[in-house]
Amino acid sequence: MGLDPGELDASVTARVPVRLGRDDRYFSDTYQAMPRHGYTRMFERMLAHPGIKVLLGADYRDVVGEVAYREMIYTGPVDEFFDHRFGPLPYRSLRFQHETHDRPVFQPAPVVNYPNEQPYTRITEFKYLTGQEHAKTSVVYEYPCDDGDPYYPVPRPENAELYRRYKALADATPGVHFAGRLGTYRYYNMDQVVAQALTLYARLRG
Secondary structure, three states, X not given: OOXXXXXXXXXXXXXXXXXXXXXXXXXXXXOOOOOOOHHHHHHHHHHOXXXXXXXXXXXXXXXXXXXXXXXEEXXXXXXXXXXXXXXXXXXXXXXXXXXXXXXXOOOOOOEEEOOOOOOOOEEEEOHHHHOOOOOOEEEEEEEEEOOOOXXXXXXXXXXXXXXXXXXXXXXXXXXXXEOHHHHHOOOOOHHHHHHHHHHXXXXXXX
């Protein structure tokens, strides 16, 4: 996490690496790990802090006037925060198809990409990631789509220019800090977005 995500350009971070070896891991980083008890348990422990209140099924605009704060960290779509003043930013979304199979293993690696004629882009088999042993296995197919929840910023020059207009508004909004893929319209991997969050926290503290 020595790389400062704030210095990353969307056109650079969206490039797809070409693999020339036989390393079948999803990333080529030397050290790779999962939380010991999974991300669900990790976030459950984080959110159990007495200073944190979780409100589900509520739009930010419906509750913003009821919550006292000195500084706000906003991780939603930056264009939505400003009521799409300059028009919507394009995002790519995903549709997930879950399947369970009566066999211990479905595919030879945790993630298999399909960049060619298939309608799905990849299949993930989670048992590889968790080390779980079971007679059955679960996989997820990922289908790209234009509608649905925003997942990936679309790295095109015209979109970068549109985002710059929203960033100018964001920079001029006191007490609100925009973070994450949606808040900064950039693609981040997990380690990068964690680094961004920690950097923002350190800056706010001091």
